[in-house]
Amino acid sequence: MLFQTPEFLVLILSVLVGIALIRTHTLQLVFLLAASYIFYMWWNPAYIFLIVFSTLIDYFVGNALGRTDNRGARVRLLTLSCVANLGLLSTFKYFDFFTDSINQAILSSGGSTQLPTLHVLLPIGISFYTFQSMSYTIDVFRGKQKPERSLARFALYVAFFPQLVAGPILRSTQFLPQLYKVVNLRPENLRAGFHLVLSGLVKKLVIADNISPLADSILNSPQGLPSPVIWVGLITFAVQIYCDFAGYSDIARGLGRMFGYDIPINFNFPYLSKSITELWQRWHITLSTWLRDYLYGSLPGSRTNLLLAYRNLMITMVLCGLWHGAGWNFALFGAYLGTVLVIEWLTGWNRIGRGRRAGEALTPIDKWRKKILDIVRWGVTMYVILLGYIFFRVHSLPDIIYTAKKFIVFDFTFKFGTWGLAKANPFKAVMLLGAFVVLHAISYRMNGISGWMDRMNRLQQSAVYLMVTLALIWLWPSAEKSFVYFQF
Amino acid sequence: MLESKMRTRENFRAILRIFDIPLMALAAGGLFFLSIYFIVVQGRVMPVTRERMVEVKKFLDRQSAEKNYGDVYFLGSSVLLEGIDCDIIDRTLPHGLESYNLALMGAGPPQWLLLAPSLKRIRPSLIVLCADLAGITGLASIPEDGLAIAGWWEFVPGSELNVIGAYLSEREYKTLHKLRLLHLLTFRIFPIGAFDMYMREVSRPDLRYEGYTTNFKAPWVRRERISLTATKRWIRGKLMDVKVQTPEDMAIEVRIMQGIIDYFREAGVKVVIVLTPVNPLLSTDIDQGLKNQVENSLTDLAGQNNIRFFNNSNLLPEEYFADYGHPFESGRILWSEVLGDAIHGTLLAAAD
Numbered sequence: 001m002l003f004q005t006p007e008f009l010v011l012i013l014s015v016l017v018g019i020a021l022i023r024t025h026t027l028q029l030v031f032l033l034a035a036s037y038i039f040y041m042w043w044n045p046a047y048i049f050l051i052v053f054s055t056l057i058d059y060f061v062g063n064a065l066g067r068t069d070n071r072g073a074r075v076r077l078l079t080l081s082c083v084a085n086l087g088l089l090s091t092f093k094y095f096d097f098f099t100d101s102i103n104q105a106i107l108s109s110g111g112s113t114q115l116p117t118l119h120v121l122l123p124i125g126i127s128f129y130t131f132q133s134m135s136y137t138i139d140v141f142r143g144k145q146k147p148e149r150s151l152a153r154f155a156l157y158v159a160f161f162p163q164l165v166a167g168p169i170l171r172s173t174q175f176l177p178q179l180y181k182v183v184n185l186r187p188e189n190l191r192a193g194f195h196l197v198l199s200g201l202v203k204k205l206v207i208a209d210n211i212s213p214l215a216d217s218i219l220n221s222p223q224g225l226p227s228p229v230i231w232v233g234l235i236t237f238a239v240q241i242y243c244d245f246a247g248y249s250d251i252a253r254g255l256g257r258m259f260g261y262d263i264p265i266n267f268n269f270p271y272l273s274k275s276i277t278e279l280w281q282r283w284h285i286t287l288s289t290w291l292r293d294y295l296y297g298s299l300p301g302s303r304t305n306l307l308l309a310y311r312n313l314m315i316t317m318v319l320c321g322l323w324h325g326a327g328w329n330f331a332l333f334g335a336y337l338g339t340v341l342v343i344e345w346l347t348g349w350n351r352i353g354r355g356r357r358a359g360e361a362l363t364p365i366d367k368w369r370k371k372i373l374d375i376v377r378w379g380v381t382m383y384v385i386l387l388g389y390i391f392f393r394v395h396s397l398p399d400i401i402y403t404a405k406k407f408i409v410f411d412f413t414f415k416f417g418t419w420g421l422a423k424a425n426p427f428k429a430v431m432l433l434g435a436f437v438v439l440h441a442i443s444y445r446m447n448g449i450s451g452w453m454d455r456m457n458r459l460q461q462s463a464v465y466l467m468v469t470l471a472l473i474w475l476w477p478s479a480e481k482s483f484v485y486f487q488f
Numbered sequence: 489m490l491e492s493k494m495r496t497r498e499n500f501r502a503i504l505r506i507f508d509i510p511l512m513a514l515a516a517g518g519l520f521f522l523s524i525y526f527i528v529v530q531g532r533v534m535p536v537t538r539e540r541m542v543e544v545k546k547f548l549d550r551q552s553a554e555k556n557y558g559d560v561y562f563l564g565s566s567v568l569l570e571g572i573d574c575d576i577i578d579r580t581l582p583h584g585l586e587s588y589n590l591a592l593m594g595a596g597p598p599q600w601l602l603l604a605p606s607l608k609r610i611r612p613s614l615i616v617l618c619a620d621l622a623g624i625t626g627l628a629s630i631p632e633d634g635l636a637i638a639g640w641w642e643f644v645p646g647s648e649l650n651v652i653g654a655y656l657s658e659r660e661y662k663t664l665h666k667l668r669l670l671h672l673l674t675f676r677i678f679p680i681g682a683f684d685m686y687m688r689e690v691s692r693p694d695l696r697y698e699g700y701t702t703n704f705k706a707p708w709v710r711r712e713r714i715s716l717t718a719t720k721r722w723i724r725g726k727l728m729d730v731k732v733q734t735p736e737d738m739a740i741e742v743r744i745m746q747g748i749i750d751y752f753r754e755a756g757v758k759v760v761i762v763l764t765p766v767n768p769l770l771s772t773d774i775d776q777g778l779k780n781q782v783e784n785s786l787t788d789l790a791g792q793n794n795i796r797f798f799n800n801s802n803l804l805p806e807e808y809f810a811d812y813g814h815p816f817e818s819g820r821i822l823w824s825e826v827l828g829d830a831i832h833g834t835l836l837a838a839a840d
Contacts, residue, residue: 020499023492184495187505194509221728224721427687428680462512469516474676478632 001042003197003251004205004476011039012255016185019259025182029152032183032259036161040125047123050088055158057084058133059151062140066147074141081137085130092123097326125165127323131290133158136172138294145172153179162255166248168266168286175261183259191461195450196254198468203247207436208240209477214429215240217421219393222403226413229421230406234386236429237393239436242271245284250450269444274377276340276384277350287323291316310345314338324392329400333391340384352377432475524672527679529640534678535685537593540701541637544590547704548606557611560587560831563600564618567764569593571815572824573706580828582835585613588704596623597744598630601655602643604748608755614835615752616827617745620764621774621782621801622726622813630656633681635663636674655747709817710810722812723770735781742785749793760796760834761786765804765823767813796837798830 001008015035022028041048061081065074096117103114136157139145148154157176163169218225218233225233249266256263266285273279280288296316301308314335321334344350352373362370387407394400439449446452453464527533532542551559560581562568569591577587592599600617607615630638638644644652644664653661663674689695694712714722749759763786771779783799790797803826808819815823 016503020503021496023496182495185499185502187502190502190506191509194506221721221725224717224724422688425681425684428684431680431683458508462508465509465512466516466519469513470520473516473520475680476676478674478677 001039003248004201007042008039011035012258016190016258019183020185026150026152028183029150029156029179032161033152033156033159036156036159036164039161040159040164043124044121050092050123050126051129051159052155054085054088054130054133055155057081058137058158059148059154061137062145062147062154063149065137065140078137078141081134085134089126089130091118092120092126094322094326096120101328128167128169129158129164131287132169132171135169135290135294136176139172145176148172148176160256160261162252163263166245166252167284168249168252168264169290170263170286174264178261181260185258186260189260190258192450192454193254193256193258195453196250196257198254198453198465199448199450200247200250200252200254201472202439202468203243203250205247205477206471206475207432208243208247210425210432210475211236211429212240212244213424214421214426215393217424219403222394222399222406225406227406227409227411228414230403231386231410232426232430234389234393234403234407236433237389238271238386239433241389242267243436254450269440271382271440272378272444273381274352274374275344275350275381276337277344279381279385280337280341287320291320295319310342313341313345317341327395329391329395333388336388336391340388349377520676521669521672524675528675529672533682534675535681536690536700537685538633538637538678538681540707541592541634542641543701544592544603544704545606545641545643547588547702548590548603548610552606552609558613559585559610560614560616560835561607561612562587562589562591562616562618563595563603564591564616564762564764565595565620565623566591566593567620567623567813567815568618570708570710570810571764571820572827573820574824575705576821576824577828577831580825580832582832585835587831589707590704591618591707594631597741597748598656598660599634600748601652601744602630602634602638604652604751605644605648608752608757611755612757614831615748615757615759616762616831617748617759618762618764619741619745619782619786620813621766621770621779623741630660632663633674633677635660636671639664639666640668640671640675651751655744706820709820710814713809713816714811719767719769719812723767723773726770726812727773738782738785742789745789746793749789749795753793758795758834759793760798760831761790762798762827762830763801765808765815765819766801767804767809767811768806769809770812771801796830796834798827800826 001011015032018031018035019028022031037048037051040051058081061077064077068074068077096119099115099117103117106113106115136145136148136154140147148157153176156179157170157172160170160175215233215237218229219237222230222233246267253263253265264286268282268285270279270283273282296302296312299308299312299315302312303309317338318331318334321330321332321337324330324333387404390400390403390407394403442452443449453461456464532539534542560577562572562574564571568589572589574587574589578585581587590603597617597619649665653665656664690700695708695710700707745761752759763783766774766779779801783801786797786799800823803823804815804819808816808822810816810819
């Protein structure tokens, strides 16, 4: 079930009314859990068993961990949780990819034996909920989280519908305590939640879905296109993927807020970053912190040996790339980002400007120098990330090579009208890219558009609702499009 | 108990206190319908390709009102739109007769069908159906916005809906027939589409757009040929399109053409079929079996209906094309002359 469908509107209105009517906390939890399962089963009822399986394993492992102090037993229990969750993920997401790769290798070396593949449909959101569930058992193992006694509460933590299929990835330490409170609907929460939902819908439906045809028509078939078109394609894709994913996160956070739950922020103006290190701290924050806390930090030597730290960083980033999709291009994307991060660490690029003492006054020349340096650093960061998106978005090797070549060696061919991009409405897309830049700047100045709307008076709010609803009706895409991150 | 009752009451009070949100959404809906009516329906702010569709209908209604019977009308896609100059064709026609280019961008047999009722009313002496290779090999379903225009401006009157509807898909029929107010929802894509089309095509110095929407002689002229790299990219794209199309799609197209022939035959209007020129660059890359299949299907269709079929697919050399499939100036002149002679011959044969 997609957020932008009438079915979802019916679901969310029913859940709000249901929650308002239900008087006991336990029933509220069960009701929200049922709604979450219905939300997921709308897509594929059979795959609900995977969520239930993951939930049950981690619920019992968490409680078993709470009952024993024996180190060996605890390690075995944690291993059971990791194997179960990663086993699910490997089977449904990576099995066919690795088998196909082995089969290709066998064929190219002259062999004829072929390993069987599963050909199963990728369960939506599996990468998100397995990570979320697993983080609970790791936190219980580390003593950061008490085992959860209520199965309904734990199941809701794993499957809470607003963030179930594309994050943000919740931590048990953040979210489980919130599930102990009775849900009381409050007008300020409902309104603030609605503002976040509205902001997310604009990002997704007005910007991402309207510019995606241009990115698709350029990057699905880049051969023969000149450099300016390739650049437009990559910039469009960069904005599309940000608006798509950040839009989903905003909607998820807004829906959570309506019930009084705080879902953590997932994007913090990533495209204003001045290094890839900073970008990675602002982009999909709940995944990057998850990888930092549960993978990078757990690898031996990350905090003690610089060389091992670089190696671990590379391992983390390659796995992060593969988390995004079962394909060698995603692994390449991760390796590329890992290499850039290592270079930034080695050269100190990510630490430029940090050496200044607090309160130290800048001379006007220093201020200008800093501004220019910031612009240069921002430009370099954007160039590097756009180059990285080639691995992420362009799938075949010849196309990756062609696109990278045209991106790096600019050919100054500026005839836009003749490249068969008419169906993608390129000028509409470019206009919306401009709108994105303006909205993004306002959002940055106002510390978030939804927060700005929260602070408006009722008349101003009504005017904004009217304008945004009009924009949504005018620009609502004709074809329903899923969120890009669903495939991850 | 009392506390939980109070809580329920508070919960509903909270919901009621945000009631301005749905109210504003309703107001926005009303404002939308008003604005779309004035901007698109009255102000005609729409992409020129769609505006031309409305103008073709208005032109045919005018011809009917002025009793301009007996002329020759060409139906086709962008290949025809750019490919013929009716002033050249008129020179070969019997005195007093004129020809009109009613081609629409991307139009195939289903779109021609929408114009059939208006055409029937003016009893032309000849309808020329110009099928192009890329279009005929696949199912050229009518896009939603085209159907909305046809629905709003009543291209197909209620009395003809059953006859025409028999050749439309279920989706097409439903969209054409739906509540008029709902067509306005579809029109919302037009203002930005108009801006995009203006920037992309109308404002380009290498295209001539003057009078495009109301020019039914030689609507669109290219002033420059596009580069070979761009042409090759277009051809790759076209070949990909053709690859995913099935023989069943082509059979549906031919069935619709048969429907059009039957429809006009009942009204006593003659029809001829033309296979439009194909760029040799595309011709060499396209599956020859497929090309033969198209040629055979159209030959059979013409044979079964005892009408003429002119295969112009090999008429023009590569340098006579502006891009992968649209004739350039020299191509337009040559094809118009050839078509003029063919039509003249057909009209003479009919008179005999």
